Structures are given as structure tokens and as C-alpha cells.
Amino acid sequence: MKIKSGLIKKEMTMARCMDIWIENEHNYIKESTYALYLTIIEKHLKVYFKNRKISTISSKDFQSFILDKLNNGKLNGNGGLSRKTVKDMVTILNAVLNFAKKRKIIKKAEFEYKIPKEKKSEKMEVFDSEERIKIFEYVKNNMNCRTVGILLCLCTGLRIGEICALRWKEIDMARGIISINHTIQRIYSSTTQKSKVIISEPKTQSSKRKIPIARELLLVLEKFKSEDKYYVISGTEKYIEPRTYRKFFKKMLEFLEIRKLKFHSLRHTFATQAIELGIDYKTVSEILGHSAVSITLNLYVPPELDHKKKCMNIIFNNMTQKYTEN
Secondary structure, eight states: OOOOOTHHHHHOBHHHHHHHHHHHHGGGSOHHHHHHHHHHIIIIIHHHHTTOBGGGOOHHHHHHHHHHHHHHOOTTSSSOOOHHHHHHHHHHHHHHHHHHHHTTSSSOOOOOOOOOOOSSOOOOOOOOHHHHHHHHHHHHHSOSHHHHHHHHHHHHOOOHHHHHHOBGGGEETTTTEEEEOOEEEEEEETTTTEEEEEEEOOSSGGGSEEEEOOHHHHHHHHTTOOOTTSBTTTSSSSOOOHHHHHHHHHHHHHHHTOOOOOTTHHHHHHHHHHHHTTOOHHHHHHHHTOSSHHHHHHHHSOOOHHHHHHHHHHHHHHHHHHHHHO
16 A cells, blocks of 8 residues: 655544555454454554654653553553563554564654563463363263363363364374364454454464374264264354354363363363473474473473472482482
8 A cells, every 4th residue: 555645644544544554454464363453453542642743752651561561451441461462462553563563654663662471371271180081081081072072182281272163184094193283263353343264274384283093082083073064062064153162062071070260270270280290392392382491491391499409409309319329
């Protein structure tokens, strides 16, 4: 889109520049990413900056925006947004201002600001051994496409969008490998004020991965193997979307009378158990589809003092053992 020079550039508002930027980006990003960016622009950035001229934005405005969203950013008025969400918003804000600089709408796009660290990170919730056994026994005694999907997530760490998008053609029974090539999600459109379900490739290349299947789990899957075009958890050509599958999982937990943890806790449980059993971090990271081993370490390796003491004792005992042997 061409931008007229002179007075129009000088008087351009933040809202107008955002519209031009997102229109320009539309052809280069995924539909889900576009929907996310548009929602952030319409629901947060435009609402905050209103009719401010883009040439008047300062470092102070940047910092005020960050603090406001961290403290009062939720649309329902119940508190602030997470640090990650605010960082995503700042990324878009920076992109818009850099876009404006390149097109000589403003002279500079470098701003000084800080994003405070979160005071307390959300506790990672996992199912304990008793709860895992209850889930496993329930699935074993109530075998169907949906319960098998729960078992798959518990034993492979699949995300809910990945299990909902999984078709039988992506499970190689002969080699015992699951190929993760798609994900399902419901996206909201600020323009239509409606949401819709889309199936797309995973957001990152690392999320596109191959996961080996345990022998016993493979035997379970063989009982349900269906046509290649059928979805695994529905057993038909029609998918089950994530919010419907979450409801099914919640009802299952209610029936079993165990803690109503989020569906994502199945993934956390798999990863935590893998680390506790001594599986190396790189393997766990690749199975989960993390872009870096550091993500796995930060999420699942406990930094508690007791754990550090245990590690130090192992190292010391190993050295003293070798010393006495000599």
C-alpha cells in the first residue's frame, strides 16, 4: 500500500499506521498469526493509544503501555496479562513503529523500556502417580477413540491441538512412529466478531516432529486403526475441536473424582515423568517439540535447593569412590 507524503505522514495516527502494517503483513503470515495480531491491535493497542499521532509516541508511552497491560490488561477487568502476552504486544508495537520509520512516517523507532519480571510463576500442575493410574485404568476399561486419545497424550506429551488434528495416515504402524504435521485451533476474528476452527501446520518447525510409539501402546492403537483420512479421536472424517475434547476430559476427571487439572497437564505429566525416570533432556525436548533444550530445562528440571544438594552429593560420592579405589 502506498502512503502519501507530506502532511498525511506527519499527522498519521497510530491506529491508521497499524491498519496499513497489518494489511501489508497479511500475505506473509499464517491465518492464525494474522488473527492473533489483529485481535491485539483492535482490542489492546488501538484502545490504549486511541487517536494519538504516531510521531508523538515516546519511550515513556512505551513503558506506560507495558505497565498498564501487566497490571490491568485483561479485557474482563480482572487483573493484568502475563509477561509473555505483553512481550507479544510489544513485539507488534515495535514492528509497527519500524514499519513507520522505513516509510519515513517517523524519524526514529528505537525506544527505551523494561518489561518487569513476573513476581511469581504459575505452578506447573501434573497428575500424581495415583491419578495417573486411575486415568490409565479408566481408559483400559473404557476403550474408544476418545479415551485412546487421552492415553496418547499421557504417553507422548502431545498438545491438544495436535491430538485433535491427528489422522490415521500420520501414524506409521509398521515403523511405530507418529508424525506431527498439523494442529487444530479456534481463532477469533476482530473484524467479523466471530471465531472459526482452522487446521494448519504447527507454529514452529520443531513442533513438526516424529514420535516413536511404545510397543504396548502400539498394540492398543492397532485395535482402533481405521482409514487414513479418518481422525484418530473421532474415528470419522469429521474432527473433534479442542474445546469439545476439553469438555470430554473434564467430565472424565469428574467421574474419576480426581483433581480437575487442565488438559495441558497431561503433557506436563509426561515430561515430568520422563525427566524423573532419567531420560536425557535432549530426547525429551525433541519428543515435546521444543525449539531448544533450554525450554525443557526451564520448565521441567527442578531448581530447588534439595535437588541441588542431591546433585552435589552424587558428584562428591563419585569422586570419593574413585579415590578409595585407587
